Amino acid sequence: MTAVTHAVTPFEGQKPGTSGLRKKTRVFMQPGYLEAFVQSTFDAIGGVADKVLVIGGDGRYFNAEAIQTILRMAAANGAKRAIVGQNGLLSTPAASNLIRARGADGGLILSASHNPGGIDEDFGLKYNTANGGPAPEAVTEAIFARTQTITGYRTLETADLDLSEPCTTELGETVVEIVDPVTDYAALMETLFDFGAIRDLLAGGFAVKFDAMHAVTGPYATEILERRLGAPEGTVLNGTPSVDFGKGHPDPNPIWAKPLVDMVMAEDGPDFAAASDGDGDRNMILGKGVYVTPSDSLAVLAANAHLVPGYARGLAGVARSMPTSRAADRVAQKLGIEAFETPTGWKFFGNLLDAGRATLCGEESAGTGSDHVREKDGLWAVLLWLNILAARKMSVKEIMLDHWQTYGRDYYSRHDYEAVDTEIANALMADLKDRSAHPLPEGIEDIDSFSYTDPVDGSVSHNQGMRVFFADGARAVLRLSGTGTQGATIRVYLERYVAPSGALKEDTQVALAPLVQAVEDLTRLKARTGRAAPDVMT
Numbered sequence: 001m002t003a004v005t006h007a008v009t010p011f012e013g014q015k016p017g018t019s020g021l022r023k024k025t026r027v028f029m030q031p032g033y034l035e036a037f038v039q040s041t042f043d044a045i046g047g048v049a050d051k052v053l054v055i056g057g058d059g060r061y062f063n064a065e066a067i068q069t070i071l072r073m074a075a076a077n078g079a080k081r082a083i084v085g086q087n088g089l090l091s092t093p094a095a096s097n098l099i100r101a102r103g104a105d106g107g108l109i110l111s112a113s114h115n116p117g118g119i120d121e122d123f124g125l126k127y128n129t130a131n132g133g134p135a136p137e138a139v140t141e142a143i144f145a146r147t148q149t150i151t152g153y154r155t156l157e158t159a160d161l162d163l164s165e166p167c168t169t170e171l172g173e174t175v176v177e178i179v180d181p182v183t184d185y186a187a188l189m190e191t192l193f194d195f196g197a198i199r200d201l202l203a204g205g206f207a208v209k210f211d212a213m214h215a216v217t218g219p220y221a222t223e224i225l226e227r228r229l230g231a232p233e234g235t236v237l238n239g240t241p242s243v244d245f246g247k248g249h250p251d252p253n254p255i256w257a258k259p260l261v262d263m264v265m266a267e268d269g270p271d272f273a274a275a276s277d278g279d280g281d282r283n284m285i286l287g288k289g290v291y292v293t294p295s296d297s298l299a300v301l302a303a304n305a306h307l308v309p310g311y312a313r314g315l316a317g318v319a320r321s322m323p324t325s326r327a328a329d330r331v332a333q334k335l336g337i338e339a340f341e342t343p344t345g346w347k348f349f350g351n352l353l354d355a356g357r358a359t360l361c362g363e364e365s366a367g368t369g370s371d372h373v374r375e376k377d378g379l380w381a382v383l384l385w386l387n388i389l390a391a392r393k394m395s396v397k398e399i400m401l402d403h404w405q406t407y408g409r410d411y412y413s414r415h416d417y418e419a420v421d422t423e424i425a426n427a428l429m430a431d432l433k434d435r436s437a438h439p440l441p442e443g444i445e446d447i448d449s450f451s452y453t454d455p456v457d458g459s460v461s462h463n464q465g466m467r468v469f470f471a472d473g474a475r476a477v478l479r480l481s482g483t484g485t486q487g488a489t490i491r492v493y494l495e496r497y498v499a500p501s502g503a504l505k506e507d508t509q510v511a512l513a514p515l516v517q518a519v520e521d522l523t524r525l526k527a528r529t530g531r532a533a534p535d536v537m538t
Contacts, residue, residue, distance in 0.1 A: 001172040003076035005152045008032040014040070014147035016140040018345035020126020022112050025062050028123045032153070038070055038108070039153035040146035041127050042077050044139065045106065049078035054098045054128075056090025056181065057110025058216040058279040059241040060117030064088050066110055066125070068160045075174035076154040082174055085181035087163055089241065091216045091280030093369070093377035094185040096132035100373065101184055105130050111279035114251035114366075118244040133350035133374030137461065182223050189224060189380065192310030192372060193387045201390040202231050207270035210382065211237045211260045214246035217280040220379055250277050252284035252366055252378070253538045254291060265289060272389065272396060276378035281346075282366040283378035285385055287396020293508075293538075295325035295412050298362030300403050301384055302331045305360060307391040308384060310372070315359040319352050321345075322450050322465060323477045323493040324364040325410040334407070343452050343464035344479065350374055351456035364414060364493065404504045410497050411511040415534035416481075417490040417525070425480055425488035428528055432466045432478060441522065445469045450477075468522065473497055476519045490529070492519060509537070 011030075014021055014037050021037055028034050042048050055070055057063040067088040074082050083102060084090075090098070092109055099107045112124035127135045127143065135143070156172055168177050202208065208231055212218035218239030225231045237260070238246060249256040252275035264273040264286045273286040285292040292300070302318045305311035317338035318328045332339035340358060342348035346367065352358035353371045362368045367376030385396075392399060436447035450464040465479030474496040481489035494512045498504060503511075520526055526533075 001156055001158065003154050003156055003172070005154050006032070006035070007152050008036045008150060010148050010150055011036055015144040016126065016135070018347070019113060019134065020109070020124050022115065022122060022124040025117075025119050025121060025123040028066070028125075029062060034066055034069055034125070035073065035153040035155065036150050037125065037147060038073050040150050041108070041143050042073070043150075044142040044146045045127070047077060048074060048105070050080045051105040052081045052083065052102065053079055054083045054090070054095055054102070054104045054107035056085035056095050057088060058091070059087070059089050059243065060112065060123065060245070060278065061119050061121070061243040062123050063110050063243070066123075067163070069155070070108055071161060071171055071176060072156045072158060073154060075172040076156045079174045081177060082171070083177045083179060084163060086166055086178055089181045089216055089219070091181070091185070091220060093281055093373050093375045093380065094181055094220070096128060096373040096375040097185055097188055098179070099128060099130065100132040109279070113279050114249075114277040114282055116245060116249045117278065118247075121244070128374075131350060131354055131374050133353075134345070134347035136347050136350065137459070182220050185220060186224050186228065188372060189383055190228070192308070192380070193383050194309050194390070195229060197390040198383070198386050199230050201386065202229055206272065206389070208235055208386070209237060209260065209263060209270045209273045210235060211252070211257055211273070211275040212239045213250040213252065213257065213275060213277065214238045214240065214242040214248060215250040215276065215278045215280065216241050217276040217379055220280065221276070224379065224383070245278060252277050252282050253536070254284075255536050255538065257284060261286065261291065272386065274382040274385070276382075277366070280378050281376040283368060283381040284366055285381070285396070287400075290397045290400055292396065292400065293325070293412050294362065294364050294366045294368065295320075295327050295410060296400065296403070297381065297385075298324065298360065298368055299327035299331050299407070300399060301368065301381070301388070302328050302335070302360050303403060303407075304388045304392070305384070308387045311359065311370070316356050317352070317358040319349050319358040319361045321348075321363040322452075322467070323414075323479065323491070324362060325412040325495045326497070327407065327410040328362065330407045340455070341452075343450070343461050346376055348452065348454070348461070351454055355456045357455065364412070401504070405500050408497055408499045408502070409504045410495055411506070411508050412493070412495045413508055413512055414538050415492040415494065415516075416536040417492070417529050417531050418535040419487035420490055420529050422488045424528055425490050428490065428523060428525065429466060429478065429480060432523060435522070436466075443471050443518065444522070445471050468519070470515070470518065474515050476515060478523070490525065492525070492534070494519070
């Protein structure tokens with residue numbers, strides 16, 4: 001079986017973002033487009049000859065076809081072994097675990113995360129390194145540079161492999177191992193959590209619902225929650241992965257998972273509810289009558305992790321992305337551990353986790369994780385919450401109120417303005433940066449462009465978002481999202497702290513209304529974008 005080389009010319013715009021390359025599915029389906037990016041990735045990492053790769057994705061439209069292409073190219077480029085999920089499925093955290101557990105050299109994960117799927121929707125591909133985490137900026141820059149000079153790609157002219165059953169086969173000289181996508185991940189979860197305590201909680205009538213949103217987490221949640229933990233059949237909703245996510249939007253937030261929110265807010269709703277996203281790395285946490293913001297979730301998990309077997313040793317540190325509220329910082333201060341503020345993008349947590357400087361990490365965009373893998377992990381966060389609930393024997397609402405009465409409350413919300421004209425969005429951000437160099441309006445203490453110096457390797461990342469600090473201690477962050485596929489998404493993050501003795505039970509949007517107006521006065525965002533309100537508010 002002989003490898004062949006096909007000529008290809010560079011495609012414009014193949015620059016990986018915070019989570020790899022994301023484009024419309026039809027863009028990826030162009031002849032040579034996927035192949036050019038994959039070959040550029042292989043070339044940028046020094047080739048894949050004699051290397052072991054993990055390959056899998058979230059099952060969205062074009063996932064199956066793209067995996068066959070990648071397998072043929074990996075074989076043609078001399079890969080020693082390819083470990084691929086059955087039917088091409090692997091959640092992002094499960095892929096990270098496989099890379100680490102099997103000592104693989106890296107992995108290719110096919111997903112556009114929380115973005116919708118379908119032939120007219122979104123597709124994505126990213127490379128993860130040997131530590132199981134997303135490629136750092138030096139690697140993604142090398143990939144992008146290669147995409148601009150690529151002239152050909154290597155592949156095999158062979159039929160598709162049957163990926164429907166776990167087995168070991170060969171593709172040219174490459175061993176292809178097809179594995180059950182759930183087994184290794186579920187085994188890892190059993191080492192971290194007290195499954196017996198969670199079983200007792202569920203057996204005692206504590207009602208749980210988990211919405212897999214027709215995405216990849218369905219089989220994982222069904223195996224762990226219903227089979228291993230004994231939750232009633234039907235606990236997992238929308239548990240069968242679909243190429244178009246049931247024509248829904250697999251983003252676990254109160255907008256796109258509204259049926260679950262309505263369910264848990266009803267008088268007869270479950271005691272606990274959660275959802276995950278397209279590739280299984282995000283989460284939403286709810287209790288009867290209460291929505292837990294991702295920022296608050298990270299803080300609560302940090303404050304209570306010692307109650308769980310896998311973290312009973314204590315935490316080395318807590319890391320959060322810059323737009324995430326400072327609630328976790330207050331927990332770290334009380335625990336006497338380090339707190340880190342990084343740019344958005346899970347790859348920035350990798351060095352801290354590898355160096356043992358941080359144990360828990362979180363992003364406001366519903367991503368939470370720990371040093372068990374090098375990705376955020378939606379189902380892991382759900383299990384950590386359930387283990388804490390089993391240990392404390394309190395409701396979610398009671399735990400939240402107790403937390404605020406101990407640390408104070410960071411009222412927090414994210415307002416998204418989607419598909420904004422790119423020139424308008426860039427001009428708005430440039431004007432805000434320019435304002436930071438002039439006398440500041442009354443009531444504003446500082447405006448800066450966030451830069452990050454990695455405390456482990458000294459690398460520096462500039463222009464990671466604009467921060468506005470108000471005299472009353474409130475904070476607003478504005479940044480352009482790197483996860484969309486058309487136009488620009490302006491994200492506005494709003495945060496106001498109230499001390500433990502203050503008003504802790506206000507409606508979030510009411511509490512933040514003065515801050516919303518202050519940001520509008522400063523930026524004229526609504527007027528400039530022509531939007532009367534955000535497209536999404538979480």
